[in-house]
Structure formats: structure tokens, C-alpha cells
Amino acid sequence: MQVRDYLIRRLLLLPFIMLGVSIVVFTLTRFTGSPIGIYATPNMTPAELAVLEARYLLDQPIPVQYAAWLGGLLQGDLGWSGVSVAPVTAIIGSKITATLELAIAAGLIAILGGIALGTIAGVRRNKAPDHAARLFSILGASTPTFWFGLLLLVPFYLWLDWFPLGRSTAIIFDSIAHPTGLYTLDAVLAGSPTALLDAIRHLILPAVVLAFGAMAIIVRMMRSSMVEAMSEEYVDAARSKGLAESIVIKRHARRNALVPTTTVIGLSFGFLLQGSVAVELIFRWPGLGQWVTSAILAGDQATIMSYVLVTAVIFMSVNLAVDIAYAYLDRRVVLG
Amino acid sequence: MTTLNRSQETSKRASVARESALSVKWARRREVAQEVFRNPLTVLGLIIIGLFFLMALAAPLLTEANTPDPYQSPRDWSNISVPPGEAGHVLGTDATGGDVLYGIIWGSRLSLQLSLTVVGFTLVFGTIVGSIAAMRGGRLDNLLMRVVDVFLSIPELIFALAIAAVLGPSFRNIILALAAVFWVKYARIVRGEIIRIKQAEYVAAAKVTGDSTWNIYRKDVLPNAVSPLVVQATLDMGNVVLIGATLSFIGLAQAGLTEWGAMVSAGQSGLLAGEWWLSTFAGLAIVLWALAFNLVGDGLRDVLDPKTEGR
Numbered sequence: 001m002q003v004r005d006y007l008i009r010r011l012l013l014l015p016f017i018m019l020g021v022s023i024v025v026f027t028l029t030r031f032t033g034s035p036i037g038i039y040a041t042p043n044m045t046p047a048e049l050a051v052l053e054a055r056y057l058l059d060q061p062i063p064v065q066y067a068a069w070l071g072g073l074l075q076g077d078l079g080w081s082g083v084s085v086a087p088v089t090a091i092i093g094s095k096i097t098a099t100l101e102l103a104i105a106a107g108l109i110a111i112l113g114g115i116a117l118g119t120i121a122g123v124r125r126n127k128a129p130d131h132a133a134r135l136f137s138i139l140g141a142s143t144p145t146f147w148f149g150l151l152l153l154v155p156f157y158l159w160l161d162w163f164p165l166g167r168s169t170a171i172i173f174d175s176i177a178h179p180t181g182l183y184t185l186d187a188v189l190a191g192s193p194t195a196l197l198d199a200i201r202h203l204i205l206p207a208v209v210l211a212f213g214a215m216a217i218i219v220r221m222m223r224s225s226m227v228e229a230m231s232e233e234y235v236d237a238a239r240s241k242g243l244a245e246s247i248v249i250k251r252h253a254r255r256n257a258l259v260p261t262t263t264v265i266g267l268s269f270g271f272l273l274q275g276s277v278a279v280e281l282i283f284r285w286p287g288l289g290q291w292v293t294s295a296i297l298a299g300d301q302a303t304i305m306s307y308v309l310v311t312a313v314i315f316m317s318v319n320l321a322v323d324i325a326y327a328y329l330d331r332r333v334v335l336g
Numbered sequence: 337m338t339t340l341n342r343s344q345e346t347s348k349r350a351s352v353a354r355e356s357a358l359s360v361k362w363a364r365r366r367e368v369a370q371e372v373f374r375n376p377l378t379v380l381g382l383i384i385i386g387l388f389f390l391m392a393l394a395a396p397l398l399t400e401a402n403t404p405d406p407y408q409s410p411r412d413w414s415n416i417s418v419p420p421g422e423a424g425h426v427l428g429t430d431a432t433g434g435d436v437l438y439g440i441i442w443g444s445r446l447s448l449q450l451s452l453t454v455v456g457f458t459l460v461f462g463t464i465v466g467s468i469a470a471m472r473g474g475r476l477d478n479l480l481m482r483v484v485d486v487f488l489s490i491p492e493l494i495f496a497l498a499i500a501a502v503l504g505p506s507f508r509n510i511i512l513a514l515a516a517v518f519w520v521k522y523a524r525i526v527r528g529e530i531i532r533i534k535q536a537e538y539v540a541a542a543k544v545t546g547d548s549t550w551n552i553y554r555k556d557v558l559p560n561a562v563s564p565l566v567v568q569a570t571l572d573m574g575n576v577v578l579i580g581a582t583l584s585f586i587g588l589a590q591a592g593l594t595e596w597g598a599m600v601s602a603g604q605s606g607l608l609a610g611e612w613w614l615s616t617f618a619g620l621a622i623v624l625w626a627l628a629f630n631l632v633g634d635g636l637r638d639v640l641d642p643k644t645e646g647r
Contacts, residue, residue, distance in 0.1 A: 013482075013485070016482065017482070017485050017486050017489050018489075020482065020483070020485070020486030020489075021486055021489055021490060023486075024486060024487075024490075025498075028498055028499065028502050029502070031502050031503070138627065138630050138631065138634070139623075139627070141626070141630050142574065142578075142623050142626035142627040142630050143623050143626075144578050144581055144582060144585070144597070144600075144619065144622050144623070144626075145582070146582060146585045146597075146600065146601075147600055147615070147619035147622065147623070150600070150604060150607055150615055150619070151616075151619070153607075153608070154607060154608070154612070158608055270491040270492075271491075273491050273494065274491045274492065274493035274494055274582075277493065277494070277497065277582070277586065278582055278585060278586065281586065282604075292497070293586050293587070295501075296497070296501045296586065296587065296588065297587055299501075301502070304498055304501050304502075305498065307494075307498075308490060308494060308495070308498045311490065311491060311494050312489050312490045315489060315490070315491055316489050319489075
């Protein structure tokens with residue numbers, strides 16, 4: 001009951017937090033004064049400027065401007081993207097799917113790898129695998145993603161030429177339809193092994209680089225909850241029943257250790273979103289991150305702010321999903 | 337008269353209790369210090385931090401400061417992209433003849449400036465906000481925590497990136513952006529701790545003696561909330577440099593700055609042409625810095641918060 005109430009409360013708060021985020025973002029756009037510079041040209045007369053200001057409501061009080069901006073936002077008007085020379089909404093879809101594909105791939109690597117490594121480390125506490133896992137997690141927390149990316153780029157791209165830059169080879173990419181926007185999934189749906197291979201070759205290196213930091217968090221959490229679980233009485237009880245050690249670990253200890261680990265998965269998704277900015281820049285991945293870096297260099301505010309809004313929505317949705325998963329897992333543990 | 341005596345008696349007893357608590361506190365501090373130093377990894381972290389601090393402080397003695405701006409490497413135009421060890425450049429030069437070692441040394445000053453400013457400010461500001469929320473409670477608490485929720489719903493780096501982008505590219509703006517973002521965590525930690533501590537018996541006892549809320553907060557509540565703050569602040573000393581370096585890597589610091597992230601960025605094209613040294617050494621400096629604070633932060637957490645030992 002309590003869990004359900006908590007989740008309902010979270011859901012009800014969500015629109016208010018979103019409103020808060022929109023206020024923060026709007027404040028940022030007005031931080032350095034009127035954004036009239038985006039529309040104005042140097043040789044405009046004051047009269048022409050005034051017309052322009054009136055057109056975009058910039059002569060109105062700030063709350064009115066905010067209301068107009070929010071109204072546009074709710075109707076899907078995110079403004080004009082200078083770097084893409086198109087409305088933000090026309091561009092953002094393909095950018096989101098590119099980033100999501102990268103983040104999902106990295107997330108899968110981080111979650112599966114993190115759980116596996118953390119389990120081994122927790123079971124073999126203070127042995128070599130444990131030390132390796134601890135080293136891994138502290139290096140993951142200390143290594144800047146952009147630097148790690150460059151380090152891997154040199155052998156795997158420059159010397160061996162295994163993994164190309166970008167998201168796809170244009171000819172192969174254009175040869176299939178893209179109903180989902182996730183290239184790997186589209187390739188599977190189109191039944192094209194060539195396209196799938198092309199998608200994976202492009203995806204693997206940036207995904208591994210992006211996964212590193214997030215995986216470090218998961219390994220750490222999984223290890224410590226595994227250590228805790230292994231010392232619990234139910235593990236002894238399972239052993240005394242004569243169950244094989246691998247079953248004790250998998251069915252009893254690991255299942256329980258997964259519950260606290262779910263909580264950091266939401267957190268580590270934040271790391272994936274943050275990391276994608278640098279990773280996309282280095283690997284020429286045409287997603288939100290690369291888009292926002294070019295917008296920053298061009299001073300394109302509409303793009304930057306749309307990016308912040310979209311990221312916040314993705315991040316909050318993932319965290320909510322994780323909370324629901326946690327509530328479900330936790331209840332099962334209590335009941336079972 | 338008797339009531340007055342009794343209340344005097346109580347407050348006297350309370351002050352005696354506080355004094356003995358104080359001596360216990362010092363003994364505990366010694367114990368904590370001893371335990372911290374027993375962990376070889378923590379000691380390693382402390383040594384690395386010590387060396388970085390020394391390097392930052394002694395930068396003008398180690399290398400002659402460039403004029404007019406010491407945070408721009410002096411250019412040796414006759415030795416462009418020289419590999420390490422050649423032409424008097426221990427770690428080589430960049431594509432504009434800037435000495436890499438000079439950049440690393442003066443970059444440590446920028447990292448120190450960034451981390452001390454951001455962590456110092458956010459620690460104090462976050463503590464104030466969290467304390468007000470927890471001590472006052474009610475509507476104000478609710479309002480402040482919703483603000484915290486809004487801040488937490490945007491990933492740190494992305495929020496800082498947007499602020500720094502709006503303010504314009506400069507290292508000072510990176511510092512401002514990080515300061516605007518990082519206080520939230522401290523507010524949350526402090527609030528949680530205080531709410532927990534307020535339920536403790538010794539706080540109830542202090543209330544009975546008629547101590548003012550401010551005194552209770554100052555003497556009984558805040559000192560007991562310090563441990564998780566110390567751990568978080570130590571970890572953040574590394575974190576903010578990592579995120580700051582990412583922002584300047586993206587291009588939010590001024591060009592040619594001896595900031596490690598900007599140096600990695602400047603070395604990118606060289607890296608692909610076989611000139612590995614600039615990006616590699618600058619990146620190593622960031623890793624070492626962050627690693628050292630992570631080691632010490634983890635060590636402190638193991639000692640101060642044994643519940644999460646080894647996490």
C-alpha cells in the first residue's frame with residue numbers, strides 16, 4: 001500500500017517538477033537579457049527592432065513572455081534551431097532515437113556487465129576478482145568519458161580500423177526503412193544482415209566507452225549488496241538444504257542483491273545521458289549530444305534549452321520506471 | 337526558587353555532559369584519523385592530493401610564469417609538436433609550441449581553484465538550505481525540497497552545460513555553473529541527517545534544558561550531521577574537476593587555457609596523427625586527480641559510515 005501511495009505521489013508531482021524545470025530553462029534564456037539578437041540584424045532601425053520585439057512579445061512583461069513560451073511548448077513548438085536551420089521539433093526526433101539507441105546499448109552493457117562482475121566480486125570477496133572489480137569501479141568513477149573514448153579510438157579506429165566513426169554507412173542506412181529510428185532494430189525488422197552488421201560496428205565502440213562510468217556504479221553497488229546477501233541467514237539455510245552453491249548464489253543471494261542495485265540503475269542512466277555529450281562528439285554520433293555541442297559553439301539557445309528539457313523528461317521517466325521496478329522487486333522479496 | 341535551582345542544576349548537568357561528550361568527540365576524532373591512515377589506498381590518495389597541492393602552490397617556482405597570462409602556455413614556435421624529452425620539453429609541446437608540462441603544472445592551479453571554490457560554496461550553501469528546511473519543517477521545507485527535486489531532475493553535467501553556455505565560454509563561468517548545480521546534493525543530505533538527528537534523545541534532552549533552537553542546532557545537531565558531508569565533499573573535489581574538464585573539452589573554456597580538459601581537446605587532432613602526448617598526459621592528470629579524491633572519499637566513508645563499508 002505504502003509503495004503504491006508513494007508512486008502515486010511521485011506521478012502527481014511529476015507535472016509540477018516539469019513546470020519547475022520549464023521555469024528554470026526559461027530563466028536561463030532570459031539570463032543575459034532579451035534574446036532579440038537571434039532575430040535582429042545589425043543594420044535594423046530602432047523602429048524595425050520594435051516591430052520585431054512586438055512580434056515575438058519581447059516588449060511584454062516577463063511572466064507574459066513565459067506564458068506564451070510555455071503555451072508554444074505545450075503545443076510542441078520548441079523554437080527555431082539555428083544550427084539545424086529548421087524548427088527544433090522537426091529535427092529532435094531523429095536526434096532522440098540516435099541518442100536513445102546509444103544509451104540503451106550502453107545501458108545494457110553496463111547493467112549486464114555490472115551485475116555479472118559485481119556478483120563474482122561479492123562472492124569471492126577479497127580475492128583477485130574482487131580486487132579487479134574494485135579497481136574497475138574506482139577507475140570508472142575517475143576516468144573522464146571523453147578521454148577514455150579518445151584512448152580507445154586510437155587502437156580500434158586508427159590502427160585496426162575495426163569500428164568506423166558516425167552512426168552508419170550512408171548507402172546501407174538508406175537501403176532499409178526506419179520505422180523505429182533505432183538503427184539496429186530497423187535492420188532486424190528489415191531482415192538485412194548487412195545493415196545489422198553495419199549498425200553494430202558503428203555502435204559498439206561508443207557504447208562501450210559510454211558504459212564504463214555507469215557500469216562502475218553498478219559493479220560497486222552489486223558487489224556490496226552481494227557481500228551483504230551472502231552473509232544472510234537465508235543463504236546458510238539454502239546451503240544447509242544441500243543446494244548447489246551456484247543455485248544458492250543465483251536464486252537466493254543474487255536475486256536479493258539485485259533489489260538495492262536497481263536503485264542505482266536510474267542514477268547511472270543520468271551518467272549515460274551526461275556522458276553521451278562527449279561520446280557523441282568524439283565518435284561523430286548524430287544524436288542529441290553532438291547537436292547540443294554544435295549549438296553551444298554557435299550560441300543557439302533554442303536548441304540548448306530544448307536539449308535540457310528533453311533530457312530532463314527522459315531522465316525523470318527512467319527514474320520513475322526504476323522506482324516502479326524497485327517497488328515491484330522489493331514487494332516480491334518481502335512476500336517471497 | 338526551587339524551580340530556578342532545579343533548572344540551574346539541569347543546565348549545569350547538561351554542560352558537564354557536553355564537556356564529557358567533547359572529550360569523547362576528540363578521542364573519536366583521533367580514532368577516526370588512525371583508522372583512515374591504516375588504509376594504504378587512502379594514504380596513497382592523500383599523497384597524490386598532497387603532491388597536486390604542492391604542484392599548484394609552487395607552480396611559479398617550478399616553471400617561470402608566462403606573461404601577461406600565466407594560464408596560457410609560453411609558445412616555443414621553433415619547436416612545434418615536439419615529442420616528450422626533446423628540445424628541453426620534458427612532456428613535449430602542442431601544435432602551437434606550448435609546453436605540455438607547463439600546462440599540466442598551471443592546470444593544477446585551475447583544478448584547485450575550481451574544486452575549492454565550487455565545493456566550498458556548495459557545501460556551505462547546501463548546508464544552509466538543508467538546515468533551514470529541516471529545522472523549520474512545514475511549508476518552507478516542502479517548498480525548498482521541491483526546488484531541490486527540480487534541480488535533481490536535470491543531470492548535473494547537462495544543467496551546468498546549459499548555464500555555462502548561456503553565460504558564455506570562460507573558465508570563470510564554468511565555476512559559476514558548477515556552483516549553481518552542486519549545492520542541491522548537500523541540501524538533501526543535510527536535511528535527511530537533521531531530520532534523523534532531531535529524533536535522537538540527546539536533542540530532546542537539550543530541548544528540556546530550555547536551550548534555544550539555534551544553540552541546539554549549533555551544538556547538538558549540525559556536528560552530528562557532518563560525516564556524510566565530509567565524504568560527499570571529498571568525492572566532489574574530484575567530481576567537479578571531471579565535469580569541469582568535460583565542459584572545457586566541449587569548448588566552454590577560453591581557447592588555449594592550461595586547463596586539463598581543454599588540453600585533451602587541443603590534442604585530439606594530434607592524437608590521430610600519432611602525436612599522443614598532449615591528450616594523454618593531460619587526461620592522466622585528470623584521472624589521477626579524480627582517483628586520489630575517490631580513494632580518500634571511499635576510505636573516509638568506510639571509517640565514518642561503516643554500514644556501507646566497501647561500497
